[in-house]
């Protein structure tokens with residue numbers, strides 16, 4: 001191991017379950033320059049796809065749960081493409097009020113509406129020659145969906161209130177955390193736009209589907225925030241790491257990153273033990289070998305723990321069967337009525 005690598009390890013504060021050389025070499029990973037960490041098969045498959053699509057101009061749609069990295073992957077695709085020296089312009093379709101979004105995207109002419117005192121370029125013109133990233137496209141209104149479809153098909157649009165047709169030389173990358181197929185079925189998302197967008201879909205895996213990356217991400221973020229805060233990051237005990245690998249991480253990498261920042265601030269230079277974890281992180285265990293970890297020095301409420309375990313198993317069975325209760329009941333060796341009762345009792349939504 002090189003001297004530099006050894007120094008880096010010391011800096012990082014070593015979580016017990018991650019081999020030292022793995023963390024020391026993290027900055028040589030192919031997507032590290034975008035801050036993207038992932039060595040699980042599910043992530044390296046994404047990286048392969050990203051490299052392939054970058055060289056083309058094809059429309060890409062990034063899907064995946066919140067916090068899985070859709071934003072940083074979109075930027076990586078742009079930077080790897082032939083358009084990298086031109087602008088990368090992001091627009092969050094969910095965050096801008098509907099009546100302003102059209103003008104944000106396509107611009108407007110003077111007098112188009114009250115307050116439009118000057119002509120203004122939209123994001124599509126600003127991005128000329130580069131990439132437009134339409135984030136949260138699933139939140140876009142039906143009217144705008146039609147206009148985006150036209151841009152995708154004909155590369156043309158008109159600024160609000162204008163008659164001049166503008167040609168858009170942009171590559172479009174879209175993202176959503178919604179299930180767009182479901183939105184199409186419910187009539188909230190246009191089917192023609194759906195097919196036009198899904199030329200190259202890239203599904204970003206949830207953290208629970210790549211648990212081998214969890215120790216790596218923990219080490220990476222502890223090191224990062226340790227350096228930022230000029231402090232030695234805490235060491236994560238082995239039993240804590242077991243709980244973290246088993247946790248469902250509904251907020252994915254964003255949730256993990258925020259937790260590591262908190263730990264650096266609160267436990268800098270110390271050790272993080274299971275007692276430092278929020279209660280929700282004790283409850284999602286799928287592993288029957290967990291009691292030794294779960295039982296803290298103050299004991300544990302048996303009824304609460306058993307109920308949490310039951311809930312976790314029900315959620316897992318519903319996830320595995322895409323919510324089909326007959327099949328989920330079979331997985332749990334229950335009849336359907338009993339499962340439905342339990343779902344109600346645990347207040348699980350469909």
Ligand SMILES: Nc1ncnc2c1ncn2[C@@H]1O[C@H](COP(=O)(O)OP(=O)(O)OP(=O)(O)O)[C@@H](O)[C@H]1O
Pocket residue numbers: 035036037038064065066067068069070071072073176177253254257
């Ligand atoms: N693989 C990864 N490696 C390192 N950091 C990551 C990774 N994935 C996500 N992050 C970090 O997690 C945070 C959330 O990522 P990002 O905003 O790209 O997620 P998202 O999928 O767009 O979420 P949302 O659907 O809520 O918009 C960011 O700070 C990002 O840098």
Ligand SMILES: [Mg+2]
Pocket residue numbers: 070071135175
């Ligand atoms: Mg995002």
